[in-house]
Amino acid sequence: MTQHSVFVIGDDQALRDSLLMLLRGEGIRARGFPSATAFLDALPEEKTACVITDLRMPQMEGAELIRHLSRLRGETWPVIVITGHAEVPLAVQLMKAGVVDFIEKPFDPNRILEAVRGCLSALERQEVESEAREEATSRLASLTPRERQVFEALIDGKSNKEIAISLSISPRTVEIFRAKVMQKMQATSLSMLVRMGLRCAEV
Template sequence: MTLGPTPAVHLIDDDDSLRTALGRLFTAAGLKVHSYASATEFLLKREPGIRGCLVVDVRMPGGPGGLELQEALVRQGTDLPLIFITGHGNIPMSVEAIKAGAFDFLTKPVKGEELLGKVRAALEREERQWAATRQRRDLFERFEKLTPSEGKVFRRVVAGLLNKQIADELGCSERTVKAHRSQVMSKMEAASLAELVRMAGEMREPTAE
């Protein structure tokens, strides 16, 4: 399984001194940190397959703020936990951010331990989401190795059909079905029928044609 980019805290704030202070806080806690002076800089410099979480100032003069960045990421399908920090927060703004999927909304001055706790929780959630996505992608990669005939058998096996029923539907012999079924188990790396059914559920593939 590909490990992918290393998860990091992506710190986005126009305040140089705050970026430096928070960067040191995260680094001292053993976290990898990338700092950006604006949302635009982040969007331009971010790497493909970016991982981790974002700590973002809500308002940044001279460019898009945190909420605008959140909207852009949602449109692009980037699903990273966002932690907003602001000195100008209000309840409607925080509600808007949370409804749009923000992980948390903190008001300055933020206590270091509190922020670290939120960041660690956000990174843990991202790790779980990434692992689930990677596992599903791996399943599709295995599925793509099946021949068209094996794919038809796969769908009917996980739907609960017996070999004889599958043979009747596909107009072939049970021996052929058994051979395809063996290849399906091998290529999908499934140790049992129950595991194959679980894989099908995770893939949400149709169970019949």
């Protein structure tokens, strides 16, 4: 499992250092940046990460940074906002832009850790699902054209008899192809096969 990074962005060095110390003390890999522009100039290459950003910063404010990250990384980089200037309309706007949490200063360190752990857990779930999707897609590619037709019919909920009629083959032949599909897809049940089909459809 990937160890996801947490990037802390803010011009208040004392706050930034305290957050880094808090996170690292919990065994979380964390890096700090003094501004949004400094962060974007040295944009890390990680596919997934968690971002903690202050809202009020010189040059580029947190809201603008969030919009940039939403375009660049989307849900793969969840954002936690810290601010001393709580504004309900802005909070709603930022949540719509993808911010997962909005924390006011002064904050409880446990509140930060809870938010970060929530983000990291979500990223781990995304990673597991992504790996499962890639595996299902790879298995699907191993099917012959006829097996693929039977697979698609099965996940559409069609019975062996319905598949036989639609493909102009015998029910016995459908059973043979169905067994091959289950074997190649490494599915132990029809429900498992359907889940694989749904994952493949998301690619």
